Amino acid sequence: MRADSVLAHRTALLLREPARAAETVARLTERGACAAVCQLIDFELPADTRALDASLARLLAGDFDWLVLTSVNTLRALRSRAEALNLRLMIPASTQVAVVGEATAAALRELGAPVDFMPLQDHSARGMLAEWEQLRAGEPASVLMPQADIASTTLREGFAARGWAAHIVIAYRTVPAPGNPHLALQAPAAAPELPEGSYLLAPEHLPDACSRLDAVFFTSPSTVENFLALIPAPPAHLALVAIGDSTAARLRARGLEPAATALFPTPDGLINAWEQSLRAALHPPR
Incomplete structure (x- = not known):
């Protein structure tokens, strides 16, 4: 002490x-x-995972320029659905990954994927928008952003303002604890x-x-x-x-x-x- x-x-x-x-x-x-x-609070996968599964398939096929992870839970949701579908969650080399902070970066590195962008000063959606040079440059890009059902619209609006094509999908739900064990993240x-x-x-x-x-x-x-x-x-x-x-x-x-x-x-x-x-x-x- x-x-x-x-x-x-x-x-x-x-x-x-x-x-x-x-x-x-x-x-x-x-x-x-x-x-x-x-x-x-607890965290659950969506009761209907078809939209999430379709987004995962597109990610693995290399359809997106960027994957944006705003929490460890979003990565957990992707891993959970990949395992359920007998898929290997491997980020394509053509897809860069942006994370909001250190915890998410560490989880991504455990997966064997590099971190291409993380804000240094402000680990928040606002910080990502302020420090992300490629986004600020305004070059068109496609983005997959899995998120919570109650996530803010800050990044969505930031992508739209820069002309980026953002595909937003609900990866998990925030519920009062204890959640449904059959849907547990x-x-x-x-x-x-x-x-x-x-x-x-x-x-x-x-x-x-x-x-x-x-x-x-x-x-x-x-x-x-x-x-x-x-x-x-x-x-x-x-x-x-x-x-x-x-x-x-x-x-x-x-x-x-x-x-x-x-x-x-x-x-x-x-x-x-x-x-x-x-x-x-x-x-x-x-």
Whole structure:
């Protein structure tokens, strides 16, 4: 534990599947903080996968100049459907791949495919539009972008403005947890053993637990909505930390001001944002 950590003995609520929250829990522990892990959302493949399967076939045939992956889940959906169809998910050499951030890039490299573009400064759809030189140059291109059912229209509108032919397909759906096991995007992973002081929290116990929490990390607009369905009026002491601009915007749209917004959508990005907000509160500018 860092000796100067202002996070010591504080608890952050992580609204994720325990296995996906493990890295954030570990980073919090390193700084002397604890975590309460409560899964509110789950991810499912579409009930009808014909559109996704057809898009996958076109991708493997080399029909697109670019494949755009805005989350690890989009790649998981492609892999799941490829396995179901007895296909090998191999990105054609003629197709370049753009990813939104490091987690998606790592998943792509595990597949054996290179990353041709990733924004360096802003790991978001806005950052992709701002930093993507080929897109900004306006040269016509065709794009496949599998996405969530609740994805924003930022990239779609950006492609249209540059004259790119974008094929958008729903790769997965965001649903309240637990989802339908027959449509699960991936098999549930075993819950990791949590360090001392951290614990799992059932959604029905969340309202009673809020008084013991110091912060809540929102990793998507959907986590905002599902949290507020249970806690319509979060207590004033609870710091609301957003993973990025779209999540922060959703909080503001619901009348709540984020205590902090992460510069990068990573565990360290979220924790750093929370820590900096606490330091600013302890030492306000004169």
